[in-house]
Amino acid sequence: MSENGKRVAICPGSFDPITLGHLNIVRRSAQIFDEVVVCVMHNAMKASPMFTIDERVEMVRRAVARYPNVRVDTSDILLAEYARQFDCPVVVKGLRAASDFEYEFQMNLINKKINPELETMFLTASEKYTFLSSSVVREMAAYGADLTGLVPEELIPDIEEKARLWRKK
Ligand code: ADP
Numbered sequence: 624m625s626e627n628g629k630r631v632a633i634c635p636g637s638f639d640p641i642t643l644g645h646l647n648i649v650r651r652s653a654q655i656f657d658e659v660v661v662c663v664m665h666n667a668m669k670a671s672p673m674f675t676i677d678e679r680v681e682m683v684r685r686a687v688a689r690y691p692n693v694r695v696d697t698s699d700i701l702l703a704e705y706a707r708q709f710d711c712p713v714v715v716k717g718l719r720a721a722s723d724f725e726y727e728f729q730m731n732l733i734n735k736k737i738n739p740e741l742e743t744m745f746l747t748a749s750e751k752y753t754f755l756s757s758s759v760v761r762e763m764a765a766y767g768a769d770l771t772g773l774v775p776e777e778l779i780p781d782i783e784e785k786a787r788l789w790r791k792k
Contacts, residue, residue, distance in 0.1 A: 629657035632715045632744075635702050637666045639673055640782055641683045642760055642774050644752035648717040651746055653690050656713070661687060665699040673761050673785060686775045703737035712741055719748040719756075765789060 632652045636645060638661075653659045663680050666672075674682070680697050687693040698705040706712040714734070716727055724745075731743045760773050764786035770779050 630713070631658045631660060631709050632656040632713050633660050633662055633702075633706060633709070634715050635662045635664050635698075635705075637672065637757065638663050638679050638683050639757045640679065640760060640774060640778060641686050642752070642755050642757055643772070644717065644719070644748060644755040645757075646686055646775060647749045647752055648715065648746055649687060649693060650690065652715045653693050656715075657692060659690070659693045659715075661693060661695045662702070662705065663695065663697045664702065665697070673764075673789070678781075678785075682778050682781065685777060701737065703734040703741055706734075706738055706741045714741060714743045716743060716745055717748050718745045719753045 632655070634645075634649050634652055638645060649659060649661055661683055663676060663683055665676060672679070676697060680695055684695045687695060702714065706714065718724055718727065727743070727745065734741050734743065755773060760770065760782070763770060763773065764782050767783075767786065767790075770782060774782060
Protein backbone atom coordinates (compact mmCIF):
# COMPACT_ATOMS: atom_id res chain seq x y z
CA MET A 624 0.00 0.00 0.00
CA SER A 625 1.46 3.39 -0.94
CA GLU A 626 1.27 6.44 1.35
CA ASN A 627 -2.01 7.59 -0.16
CA GLY A 628 -3.49 4.14 0.43
CA LYS A 629 -3.27 3.04 -3.18
CA ARG A 630 -2.27 -0.47 -4.19
CA VAL A 631 0.44 -0.18 -6.85
CA ALA A 632 1.48 -2.88 -9.32
CA ILE A 633 4.72 -2.71 -11.27
CA CYS A 634 4.73 -4.39 -14.70
CA PRO A 635 8.40 -4.58 -15.72
CA GLY A 636 9.86 -5.64 -19.05
CA SER A 637 12.05 -4.61 -21.93
CA PHE A 638 9.04 -4.03 -24.24
CA ASP A 639 11.18 -4.18 -27.37
CA PRO A 640 8.49 -3.58 -28.63
CA ILE A 641 5.35 -3.81 -26.48
CA THR A 642 3.02 -6.57 -27.74
CA LEU A 643 -0.68 -7.32 -27.28
CA GLY A 644 0.46 -10.02 -24.80
CA HIS A 645 2.12 -7.39 -22.59
CA LEU A 646 -0.87 -5.10 -22.97
CA ASN A 647 -3.23 -7.89 -21.90
CA ILE A 648 -1.28 -8.29 -18.63
CA VAL A 649 -1.20 -4.49 -18.08
CA ARG A 650 -4.95 -4.16 -18.70
CA ARG A 651 -5.80 -7.01 -16.31
CA SER A 652 -3.43 -5.58 -13.66
CA ALA A 653 -5.18 -2.20 -14.00
CA GLN A 654 -8.47 -3.90 -13.15
CA ILE A 655 -7.04 -5.45 -9.98
CA PHE A 656 -4.78 -2.62 -8.69
CA ASP A 657 -5.47 1.08 -8.06
CA GLU A 658 -2.43 2.08 -10.06
CA VAL A 659 -0.10 0.31 -12.50
CA VAL A 660 3.42 1.44 -13.31
CA VAL A 661 4.75 -0.08 -16.53
CA CYS A 662 8.51 0.05 -16.07
CA VAL A 663 10.63 -0.14 -19.20
CA MET A 664 13.88 -1.74 -18.07
CA HIS A 665 17.19 -1.03 -19.79
CA ASN A 666 18.13 -4.71 -19.32
CA ALA A 667 21.87 -5.14 -19.56
CA MET A 668 21.47 -8.81 -20.59
CA LYS A 669 19.65 -8.06 -23.85
CA ALA A 670 22.52 -6.90 -26.03
CA SER A 671 21.18 -5.11 -29.11
CA PRO A 672 17.60 -3.90 -28.75
CA MET A 673 15.56 -3.02 -31.85
CA PHE A 674 14.27 0.18 -30.25
CA THR A 675 16.08 2.68 -28.03
CA ILE A 676 14.83 3.10 -24.49
CA ASP A 677 13.16 6.42 -25.46
CA GLU A 678 11.39 4.83 -28.42
CA ARG A 679 10.18 1.92 -26.25
CA VAL A 680 8.87 4.28 -23.56
CA GLU A 681 7.10 6.42 -26.16
CA MET A 682 5.45 3.36 -27.75
CA VAL A 683 4.34 1.99 -24.37
CA ARG A 684 2.90 5.44 -23.50
CA ARG A 685 0.81 5.44 -26.66
CA ALA A 686 -0.34 1.86 -26.08
CA VAL A 687 -1.52 2.48 -22.50
CA ALA A 688 -2.92 6.01 -23.03
CA ARG A 689 -6.49 4.68 -22.84
CA TYR A 690 -5.99 3.36 -19.28
CA PRO A 691 -6.33 6.22 -16.76
CA ASN A 692 -4.66 4.38 -13.86
CA VAL A 693 -1.59 3.23 -15.84
CA ARG A 694 1.61 5.27 -16.09
CA VAL A 695 4.97 4.56 -17.69
CA ASP A 696 8.40 4.83 -16.13
CA THR A 697 11.88 3.64 -16.97
CA SER A 698 14.72 2.19 -14.93
CA ASP A 699 18.35 1.23 -15.38
CA ILE A 700 18.71 -0.28 -11.91
CA LEU A 701 17.69 -3.69 -10.59
CA LEU A 702 13.94 -4.15 -10.31
CA ALA A 703 14.22 -5.03 -6.60
CA GLU A 704 16.01 -1.71 -6.00
CA TYR A 705 13.62 0.26 -8.20
CA ALA A 706 10.67 -1.10 -6.19
CA ARG A 707 12.00 0.42 -2.94
CA GLN A 708 10.31 3.75 -3.73
CA PHE A 709 6.89 2.10 -3.21
CA ASP A 710 5.30 0.84 0.02
CA CYS A 711 4.51 -2.91 -0.20
CA PRO A 712 5.21 -3.09 -3.92
CA VAL A 713 3.80 -5.88 -6.05
CA VAL A 714 5.41 -6.91 -9.32
CA VAL A 715 3.03 -8.47 -11.83
CA LYS A 716 4.44 -10.81 -14.46
CA GLY A 717 2.84 -12.80 -17.23
CA LEU A 718 3.42 -16.54 -17.53
CA ARG A 719 3.24 -18.05 -20.99
CA ALA A 720 4.70 -21.51 -20.43
CA ALA A 721 6.54 -23.72 -17.96
CA SER A 722 9.81 -22.26 -19.24
CA ASP A 723 8.69 -18.75 -18.16
CA PHE A 724 7.88 -20.15 -14.73
CA GLU A 725 11.34 -21.56 -14.07
CA TYR A 726 13.05 -18.30 -14.94
CA GLU A 727 10.53 -16.14 -13.09
CA PHE A 728 10.63 -18.35 -10.00
CA GLN A 729 14.40 -17.92 -9.83
CA MET A 730 14.16 -14.15 -10.39
CA ASN A 731 11.53 -13.92 -7.67
CA LEU A 732 13.83 -15.62 -5.14
CA ILE A 733 16.71 -13.30 -6.02
CA ASN A 734 14.47 -10.22 -5.84
CA LYS A 735 13.20 -11.34 -2.42
CA LYS A 736 16.78 -11.63 -1.19
CA ILE A 737 17.55 -8.06 -2.27
CA ASN A 738 14.19 -6.59 -1.22
CA PRO A 739 12.15 -8.84 1.12
CA GLU A 740 9.19 -6.41 0.91
CA LEU A 741 8.72 -7.11 -2.76
CA GLU A 742 5.93 -9.51 -3.74
CA THR A 743 5.54 -11.01 -7.19
CA MET A 744 2.18 -12.02 -8.65
CA PHE A 745 1.80 -14.10 -11.77
CA LEU A 746 -1.03 -13.82 -14.26
CA THR A 747 -1.36 -16.63 -16.77
CA ALA A 748 -1.10 -15.40 -20.34
CA SER A 749 -4.29 -15.19 -22.31
CA GLU A 750 -4.55 -18.33 -24.48
CA LYS A 751 -4.40 -16.33 -27.70
CA TYR A 752 -1.10 -14.70 -26.71
CA THR A 753 0.83 -17.65 -25.28
CA PHE A 754 2.93 -17.84 -28.47
CA LEU A 755 3.64 -14.11 -28.52
CA SER A 756 6.88 -12.44 -27.48
CA SER A 757 8.77 -9.31 -28.49
CA SER A 758 11.33 -11.51 -30.25
CA VAL A 759 8.56 -13.11 -32.37
CA VAL A 760 7.43 -9.59 -33.34
CA ARG A 761 10.99 -8.52 -34.20
CA GLU A 762 11.47 -11.60 -36.35
CA MET A 763 8.13 -11.18 -38.16
CA ALA A 764 8.88 -7.47 -38.73
CA ALA A 765 12.33 -8.27 -40.09
CA TYR A 766 10.70 -10.43 -42.79
CA GLY A 767 8.06 -7.82 -43.55
CA ALA A 768 5.20 -10.01 -42.23
CA ASP A 769 1.81 -8.58 -41.23
CA LEU A 770 1.90 -7.54 -37.55
CA THR A 771 -1.88 -7.26 -37.15
CA GLY A 772 -3.04 -9.04 -33.98
CA LEU A 773 0.48 -9.07 -32.50
CA VAL A 774 1.06 -5.46 -31.46
CA PRO A 775 -1.20 -2.44 -30.86
CA GLU A 776 -2.53 -1.31 -34.26
CA GLU A 777 -1.28 2.27 -33.86
CA LEU A 778 2.34 1.08 -33.43
CA ILE A 779 2.52 -1.02 -36.59
CA PRO A 780 3.81 1.82 -38.87
CA ASP A 781 6.65 2.62 -36.40
CA ILE A 782 7.71 -1.03 -36.16
CA GLU A 783 7.53 -1.53 -39.93
CA GLU A 784 9.60 1.61 -40.50
CA LYS A 785 12.26 0.47 -38.01
CA ALA A 786 12.37 -2.97 -39.66
CA ARG A 787 12.88 -1.30 -43.08
CA LEU A 788 15.85 0.65 -41.68
CA TRP A 789 17.20 -2.58 -40.16
CA ARG A 790 16.99 -4.42 -43.46
CA LYS A 791 19.01 -1.63 -45.15
CA LYS A 792 21.86 -1.98 -42.65
P1 ADP B 1 9.59 -10.66 -23.88
O1 ADP B 1 9.68 -11.87 -22.99
O2 ADP B 1 8.50 -10.70 -24.88
O3 ADP B 1 10.93 -10.21 -24.44
P2 ADP B 1 9.68 -8.79 -21.75
O4 ADP B 1 11.02 -9.14 -21.30
O5 ADP B 1 9.42 -7.36 -22.07
O6 ADP B 1 9.15 -9.50 -23.01
O7 ADP B 1 8.61 -9.36 -20.72
C1 ADP B 1 8.03 -8.65 -19.71
C2 ADP B 1 6.97 -9.46 -19.03
O8 ADP B 1 5.86 -9.66 -19.90
C3 ADP B 1 7.38 -10.84 -18.56
O9 ADP B 1 6.78 -11.09 -17.32
C4 ADP B 1 6.77 -11.77 -19.60
O10 ADP B 1 6.49 -13.03 -19.08
C5 ADP B 1 5.51 -11.02 -19.91
N1 ADP B 1 5.01 -11.34 -21.23
C6 ADP B 1 5.65 -11.21 -22.40
N2 ADP B 1 4.88 -11.63 -23.43
C7 ADP B 1 3.71 -12.04 -22.88
C8 ADP B 1 2.51 -12.63 -23.40
N3 ADP B 1 2.38 -12.86 -24.70
N4 ADP B 1 1.52 -12.93 -22.53
C9 ADP B 1 1.68 -12.70 -21.22
N5 ADP B 1 2.78 -12.18 -20.65
C10 ADP B 1 3.79 -11.86 -21.46
